[in-house]
Amino acid sequence: MNRQVVTDPTKKNTNRIVAGVCIAFFGGMIGMAYAAVPLYAMFCQATGYGGTTQRAEKQYAGRVLDRDITVRFDANIAGVPWQFQPVARSIVIKVGETAQAHYTATNKFDRPVTGRATFNVQPELAGPYFNKVECFCFTDTTLKPGETLDMPVVFYVDPDIVNAPELKDVKTITLSYTMFPVEKNKPVASSVPVERNKTKVTEASLGG
Known part of the structure; x- marks a missing residue:
């Protein structure tokens, strides 16, 4: 005797609802993952968390201390076909003194490429005290094939860094940049690991 299977329409509708909720949840999680990156960057820049430097609203600290501090410069690339490096590896300045350093970038690719720099400092706790007045990292940078660009940071x-107990003995701060491709440049840069430039740079003092 043949048996006929009868499908419950209520159960079928329930399955559709569950499947729809799962798809919506999955899509929402993907959207949150993409949104988390810029939101995290904004949080770090506002608080100095993770060694993120501050964007200064004024050009001067207001006072300069009779205390030297060495600022070292580091450059890395993550997917951009550029040669990216500091002009000088370090400078010595007074705490509170406004100074200027320079990086250079050369596009080694056969078409224009747009890059964007992320940044932080070491030690990380110094992030809230490192103020950038001007920086190439504030905007995206586009280089034509073979073009070289001078990229200053002021x-x-x-001076309040000397009042922080955990930083009172700090004598060196390292400012580090990593250059990434802007999305429209894919596939030039997809999933290429961070690489450190190995070009030797002659150490020299920079103008303040």
């Missing part, structure tokens, strides 16, 4: 170390 900064000062907030």
